């Protein structure tokens with residue numbers, strides 16, 4: 776299904792879908808559950824814009840080529856170009872919205888690639904690997920250091936995190952990213968996943984929530 780950025784009231788957001796910049800191991804509890812050391816600086820990787828699908832109406836996990844794990848994450852929509860060394864105010868001004876998202880991962884393939892010291896891209900950027908819900912406007916979130924993300928599967932809470940537990944909080948994370956490469960309107964930042972990741976099965980019913988802001992039901996097919 777083709778993807779178009781939109782607000783949670785249904786209004787389309789007229790930016791092209793850009794790249795998705797992701798950060799690994801941004802919550803200490805999650806790094807621990809996968810037996811990974813906590814990195815000394817943000818561990819960045821990219822998902823292509825073409826792998827993004829909407830959460831609404833369900834999403835496919837059966838064409839990915841292996842066991843797919845969910846990672847619920849706070850997604851940040853960039854609405855203005857950012858590069859080099861923006862200050863915190865400039866970053867804040869460039870944020871157009873927040874949404875809950877799923878960073879889908881071929882965990883076995885990722886483990887094999889990691890073992891060999893290879894890049895993870897094919898385990899992270901297969902078609903359908905980034906599932907995005909509609910965004911609430913950037914100014915709807917008052918405190919970026921107290922923003923909750925929650926995922927329930929078949930009625931059971933599996934992940935329940937808060938941005939206060941991020942090793943790299945949202946604004947400094949985006950500043951760090953800009954030190955490596957420019958961001959454009961339509962790019963999305965996935966800010967890492969809290970503990971509780973696990974496999975998805977076709978037929979799973981999901982509820983994905985940006986706590987206090989938006990909540991969406993979906994289903995894995």
Ligand code: ZN
Pocket residue numbers: 797798799846848878965967968
């Ligand atoms: Zn992730």
